Amino acid sequence: MDILEQLKQNRRKFRVDHFDILVKDYVNRFNEGKIILNPPYQRVFRWDMRNQSQLIESVLIGLPLPPIFVFSNEDALWEIVDGVQRTNTFCNFLNNYDTYTFCGCEILTELNGKTLKSLPDYVKNSLENVRIRIEIIEDTADIESQYILFNRLNSNGLDLSPQEMRNFLIYKVNSNFYKKISELKNLHSFKLSINLKEERIDKQEDIEYIIRFFLSRKFAIDSNNRNYDTIPDLIDNEIKEYLKTYDNSYLEKEYSLFEKTFNYIYELLGDNSFRYFIKKSNSIVNTYSITCGISFFINECIKNYSHDEMKKIMKNYYESNEYKNITKQSYSPTKRMIDISKFSYAYFKEKLGK
Numbered sequence: 001m002d003i004l005e006q007l008k009q010n011r012r013k014f015r016v017d018h019f020d021i022l023v024k025d026y027v028n029r030f031n032e033g034k035i036i037l038n039p040p041y042q043r044v045f046r047w048d049m050r051n052q053s054q055l056i057e058s059v060l061i062g063l064p065l066p067p068i069f070v071f072s073n074e075d076a077l078w079e080i081v082d083g084v085q086r087t088n089t090f091c092n093f094l095n096n097y098d099t100y101t102f103c104g105c106e107i108l109t110e111l112n113g114k115t116l117k118s119l120p121d122y123v124k125n126s127l128e129n130v131r132i133r134i135e136i137i138e139d140t141a142d143i144e145s146q147y148i149l150f151n152r153l154n155s156n157g158l159d160l161s162p163q164e165m166r167n168f169l170i171y172k173v174n175s176n177f178y179k180k181i182s183e184l185k186n187l188h189s190f191k192l193s194i195n196l197k198e199e200r201i202d203k204q205e206d207i208e209y210i211i212r213f214f215l216s217r218k219f220a221i222d223s224n225n226r227n228y229d230t231i232p233d234l235i236d237n238e239i240k241e242y243l244k245t246y247d248n249s250y251l252e253k254e255y256s257l258f259e260k261t262f263n264y265i266y267e268l269l270g271d272n273s274f275r276y277f278i279k280k281s282n283s284i285v286n287t288y289s290i291t292c293g294i295s296f297f298i299n300e301c302i303k304n305y306s307h308d309e310m311k312k313i314m315k316n317y318y319e320s321n322e323y324k325n326i327t328k329q330s331y332s333p334t335k336r337m338i339d340i341s342k343f344s345y346a347y348f349k350e351k352l353g354k
């Protein structure tokens with residue numbers, strides 16, 4: 001296929017329309033419930049009052065703003081793809097014009113300490129009459145193209161973590177799965193056993209660990225060969241395939257196994273479970289691998305082995321030559337993620353699957 005044919009084919013995948021709208025009308029549309037400011041895959045609002053004030057200041061002095069990108073969903077509602085911070089700022093200042101106070105303005109310094117209500121009417125009217133560009137993307141069935149677009153649009157501004165990007169893909173492929181893993185991240189035993197710092201939770205690393213659990217179970221018994229350059233590429237492609245392969249009935253059983261596995265591990269090892277045997281580990285990515293093998297034989301663990309016996313089996317897992325080899329720094333990270341899942345399954349099958 002030559003470049004001209006590629007251009008023709010791919011341009012058809014992205015149907016985009018655009019128009020200008022007054023800030024006043026845009027905020028009214030939000031107030032009428034026609035703008036979804038926080039679709040499940042979007043990041044939380046992070047701008048402080050200084051950032052918000054400086055955006056309004058920029059608008060008032062006539063600085064151009066980048067377009068706001070939205071998906072027009074099946075109900076003709078707009079899901080914000082790129083522009084959450086700006087949308088929230090406009091809504092905050094105009095809907096709370098008597099309480100939202102400017103601060104940190106470096107050009108229009110007379111704004112600082114004042115609300116829109118306390119300023120001359122000209123200021124509020126000027127803000128309401130500013131025109132902003134809206135780029136409307138039709139929500140098509142081509143999820144992969146939508147995901148590429150979402151990644152490109154969100155690669156500017158505040159950095160999104162790989163999992164924050166991935167949330168869009170998961171939500172579009174199976175919204176029920178996304179809802180469930182958003183619940184599982186609050187499972188008491190899971191939260192305390194992985195013991196992530198707040199800033200890592202903000203980047204959705206807890207969600208990534210949940211996904212790693214489900215994928216590791218797939219890798220453990222799957223004979224297909226996979227080659228990926230990076231971990232994000234591996235997780236993106238594999239979770240998409242996983243959600244297309246397994247129906248919600250199968251996934252319900254996996255959710256139950258997740259809860260049962262983490263409840264057991266936490267009961268056994270307590271807080272920070274995955275540093276119980278290797279206390280100085282900088283990351284739990286490798287030590288977390290025991291969840292895979294244990295999940296396959298969780299009933300045997302509970303019924304047939306004392307806590308002391310299980311701790312010894314786990315300790316020997318980490319001390320095995322195979323584990324040490326797979327977790328060497330020189331080992332390919334993408335190959336490791338798959339191979340350590342297979343080893344975890346094989347190890348615990350030998351020890352527990354009798």
